Amino acid sequence: MATLREIQALVHGVLRRETALDAGALALGVRADRLGIYRGFVAQHVTGILAKLYPTVRALVGEAAWDELALAFFREVPARSWELNACAEPFAAWLDGRVGDGGLHPFLVPLAQVEWEQFAVALAPVEIPDPAGLDRLVLNPTTSALALPYPVVRFLVDRGDDVAALSPATPMPDPGDEVALLFRRHGTHHVGYHQAGDDLLFALKVVAEGVPLVAAADLARVPVARGEAALRRAVAIGLLLGPVESALG
Amino acid sequence: MTATAFDELPFLGYGIGLRRTHFDTLPAWLERFDFFEVLSENFMAFGGRPREVLRRVAAARPVVLHGVSLSIGSVDPLDESYLDALSGLIDEVKPRWFSDHLCLSSFEEVDYHDLVPLPFTEEAVAHVAERVRAVAGRAPVPFLLENPSYYIAYRDSEMSEAEFLREVVTRADCGLLLDVNNVYVNAENHGYDARAFIDALPLERVAQLHMAGHLVLPDVIIDTHGAPVVPAVMDLFRYVLERTGPVSTLLEWDHDIPPIDVMARELDAIRTAGREVLGDVAPDGVVGGEEATTWRR
Ligand SMILES: [Fe+2]
Numbered sequence: 001m002a003t004l005r006e007i008q009a010l011v012h013g014v015l016r017r018e019t020a021l022d023a024g025a026l027a028l029g030v031r032a033d034r035l036g037i038y039r040g041f042v043a044q045h046v047t048g049i050l051a052k053l054y055p056t057v058r059a060l061v062g063e064a065a066w067d068e069l070a071l072a073f074f075r076e077v078p079a080r081s082w083e084l085n086a087c088a089e090p091f092a093a094w095l096d097g098r099v100g101d102g103g104l105h106p107f108l109v110p111l112a113q114v115e116w117e118q119f120a121v122a123l124a125p126v127e128i129p130d131p132a133g134l135d136r137l138v139l140n141p142t143t144s145a146l147a148l149p150y151p152v153v154r155f156l157v158d159r160g161d162d163v164a165a166l167s168p169a170t171p172m173p174d175p176g177d178e179v180a181l182l183f184r185r186h187g188t189h190h191v192g193y194h195q196a197g198d199d200l201l202f203a204l205k206v207v208a209e210g211v212p213l214v215a216a217a218d219l220a221r222v223p224v225a226r227g228e229a230a231l232r233r234a235v236a237i238g239l240l241l242g243p244v245e246s247a248l249g
Numbered sequence: 250m251t252a253t254a255f256d257e258l259p260f261l262g263y264g265i266g267l268r269r270t271h272f273d274t275l276p277a278w279l280e281r282f283d284f285f286e287v288l289s290e291n292f293m294a295f296g297g298r299p300r301e302v303l304r305r306v307a308a309a310r311p312v313v314l315h316g317v318s319l320s321i322g323s324v325d326p327l328d329e330s331y332l333d334a335l336s337g338l339i340d341e342v343k344p345r346w347f348s349d350h351l352c353l354s355s356f357e358e359v360d361y362h363d364l365v366p367l368p369f370t371e372e373a374v375a376h377v378a379e380r381v382r383a384v385a386g387r388a389p390v391p392f393l394l395e396n397p398s399y400y401i402a403y404r405d406s407e408m409s410e411a412e413f414l415r416e417v418v419t420r421a422d423c424g425l426l427l428d429v430n431n432v433y434v435n436a437e438n439h440g441y442d443a444r445a446f447i448d449a450l451p452l453e454r455v456a457q458l459h460m461a462g463h464l465v466l467p468d469v470i471i472d473t474h475g476a477p478v479v480p481a482v483m484d485l486f487r488y489v490l491e492r493t494g495p496v497s498t499l500l501e502w503d504h505d506i507p508p509i510d511v512m513a514r515e516l517d518a519i520r521t522a523g524r525e526v527l528g529d530v531a532p533d534g535v536v537g538g539e540e541a542t543t544w545r546r
Contacts, residue, residue: 029404082318
């Protein structure tokens with residue numbers, strides 16, 4: 001009679017697709033078709049969560065190639081977390097290793113990074129202070145900044161979040177550096193994503209260094225009015241929280 | 250908890266699982282649900298909207314936690330990071346109890362996110378009982394084990410499923426979350442009598458029931474939690490209640506989740522079946538923050 005460990009090792013081999021289904025079923029003395037139910041489910045949990053978290057990558061890759069890609073990820077990257085979504089986090093890094101062979105466009109890698117970050121920011125276990133209760137400007141604590149080799153935010157904004165309109169025929173953008181800023185809005189929990197242009201970077205600098213607007217504007221050689229407009233925009237989109245007036249003096 | 254305490258846990262009435270798709274519509278329908286079951290893994294690691302909704306629900310209604318990743322039957326060591334996160338959620342939400350399945354869901358630190366059955370062996374009984382005691386021993390609220398649905402019967406099993414379940418919960422001294430649909434599905438798939446199975450269980454340990462729908466395929470019934478409860482499962486539910494008295498009963502729906510009004514209607518059908526057996530029994534502790542009174546059966 002097999003021990004508990006031996007039985008679990010046999011099942012594991014089948015679920016991880018390291019052992020053939022029929023051979024595993026025979027060794028365990030179970031029906032192969034029934035064991036196959038688990039084999040299918042365990043892979044589908046991972047491929048399903050990839051499809052949920054990376055809808056844009058999926059649309060650009062196309063259905064057939066995507067299915068192959070997702071199953072390859074399941075085989076090559078064992079799920080190391082009890083939290084199913086977390087098992088999909090290594091997808092962008094894994095994709096990076098496959099660029100070049102198989103015709104994968106390098107744009108898909110930073111795109112996957114942004115799609116993951118949208119999820120991570122939405123559910124980050126961080127409390128966002130109520131802006132109405134603040135007496136000075138602070139950075140939204142959910143903010144994540146990604147330095148990317150492709151203009152992913154530009155691509156997403158231009159497409160208007162319309163995943164259905166994307167296909168393998170959609171032209172990929174040319175390379176170009178971009179800093180993407182993602183953060184969750186207070187109250188609505190909506191995740192905003194923005195290209196960090198000069199104005200938002202200036203606003204971040206004012207808050208990070210805690211210098212008054214006039215001094216920061218002088219240092220950056222930016223007209224004060226433009227600096228103030230940058231701060232107001234950062235507050236309007238939810239990147240900065242609190243009263244703009246606190247930075248004006 | 251002592252061996253006799255499980256039938257003294259409060260009767261929370263009839264509830265549903267807290268699911269993201271109902272976050273917007275739930276507030277207007279809250280009064281139709283007596284309690285909520287929270288899938289631990291859906292909330293443990295997360296802030297944002299889910300956490301905010303969970304706090305509101307837990308302030309308004311009793312809550313119980315239900316997990317799928319404890320992997321109580323695995324030969325791996327217990328996952329401390331998992332237990333820490335679970336313990337944090339228990340502290341925050343103050344559930345009446347928490348539960349997981351009599352199965353394994355990981356091996357050599359690879360997670361399946363599925364419920365893989367255990368062989369019904371003496372070795373597995375001893376292994377699980379010891380681990381349940383370790384988990385329950387450090388929790389401030391009672392722990393229940395659920396009978397999972399399963400599709401494979403190991404050649405090396407030494408006892409029946411009912412004997413296995415009885416031995417585990419008795420030796421572990423934990424409560425039983427009896428999934429009535431799983432009893433039906435397993436009885437059909439493995440060819441045993443569902444009522445005889447129920448008769449063989451330590452029913453004094455049943456602290457919660459699950460009701461759910463399933464999918465009938467030509468060769469097997471799959472426990473999908475994606476359809477209405479069928480009449481045969483409703484009959485089995487009445488059969489259980491005739492033997493247990495009032496037990497907190499939850500409608501599970503995890504796939505193709507219908508709108509909240511349909512959930513309320515489906516739950517009412519279960520409530521009606523319960524009333525046919527029990528008469529009108531008010532749930533204990535309808536307000537989440539309040540200590541529930543104990544209803545002895
Ligand atoms: Fe269940």
